[in-house]
Each structure stands twice: as structure tokens, then as C-alpha cells.
Amino acid sequence: QKEVEQNSGPLSVPEGAIASLNCTYSDRVSQSFFWYRQYSGKSPELIMSIYSNGDKEDGRFTAQLNKASQYVSLLIRDSQPSDSATYLCAVRIYSSASKIIFGSGTRLSIRP
Amino acid sequence: EAQVTQNPRYLITVTGKKLTVTCSQNMNHEYMSWYRQDPGLGLRQIYYSMNVEVTDKGDVPEGYKVSRKEKRNFPLILESPSPNQTSLYFCASSLSGQGVYGYTFGSGTRLTVV
Secondary structure (H helix, E strand, C coil), X not given: CCCEEECCCCEEXXXXXXXXXXEEECCCCEEEEEEEEECCCCCXXXXXXXXXXXXXXXXXXXXXXXXXXXXXXXXXXXXXXXXXXXXXXXXXXXXXXXXXXXXXXXXXXEEC | CCCEEEECXXXXXXXXXXXXXXXXXXXXXXXXXXXXXXXXXXEEEEEEEEECCXXXXXXXXXXXXXXXXXXXXCCEEECCCCHHHCEEEEEEEECCCCCCCCCXXXXXXXXXXX
């Protein structure tokens, strides 16, 4: 079992709709959770971080964390064509030398 | 501007010829890390550094070396590159290796070993 799992997609969503991206993780003592956006040929860009159960909102983005279910999600409201990218879920694993482990990413396509 | 700078952006080299990819950050970050990204495998950590003179292996360290003599710099060294090291490499830094701090990534280095 992979430590951080995402559906690879592609996920196709009409412009203006809500895009929902999901991620599960296997390490129960994970500390913090991140969503990165990566455009083709570019470097990942941090868009959201969350470490407490519940929802965290930032503009059109909402991150949701459920530690009991080991599940983190990203909602994008009013999806725009510029949101078309690969979204990487990442988890900081707690240990004496913590590190961030990435999922393989979900490719999101917003259709006009 | 706060950033992580990697050089070169593109590199084609031959098997066995030693090379260094440089990485520098201007944010006074303690934690730095190298990742490689391959299709279908995602981002995999090569090495990381919690602070100056403190480095440790990630998930795929074979064939790579690093050093952290100064806080801002974290070069990646391939002593004898092989074709299976052809990949897209990212350097990343974070204020701390703990807690809620995410990474800032460099622009990437696309390496081809022939």
C-alpha cells in the first residue's frame, strides 16, 4: 500500500463547477497535510496546508481533513480553465527526522 | 524575491561524467531537500538536510551525494551518472522540518544521461 494515494485522473469538470480532489494516507501519526498545484513542465506550488480536523478555506479553495478516516480532500469552487493542472497531495510524516511524502497526483481538466 | 534557485535548468551528459546541480535559497530556511520526479512514480525524496552539516538519506539515495556547508546552499552531486538517473530534479526548502511548513520548490533541472 502506498503511503499517500490519489486517483490519477484525469478528472474533468465543467467551468464554474466544484472540483473535488481526494487523498488517503496510511501513517496514523502524520503531522501536516498539503496540497500542491503543478502545471505541466513547472515546479509544484503550495496552495493549501492543513493540520487540524475540519475545513480550512482560502479563496476558492477548501481543504478538508479527517484524521480518523485518514483522508484529506481539496475542493475548488467556481473552477476556471486556469485551474487545469496536476494536484499533488503531500503528508508530513512524524519521526525524529520528519519528511514530506507526495502522492502521484490527480490531473484536473476544466472544460469551458 | 523569496526563491529557490536551481542550476542548470537543462543538462545532457554522458554516462560516468561527474556533475553537480546547484541549489540556493534566500529565505533562511533550515530544511532543504532534493526530489526526483518520474512519470507514474511521482516525487521521490533523494536526500534532505535539517540544517548545516546535517544530512540524511531519503527514499532513493543510491548514486547521489549531497553536502550542506552553508545554510543557503544544498548541491546535489552525481559522481558517476547512469541512464536510470535521467529525470526531472527539484530542490525544495522549508522554514523547518517540523510542523505546518510546506516546501518552496526550485524551477527544476531536467537531466538526461546518455
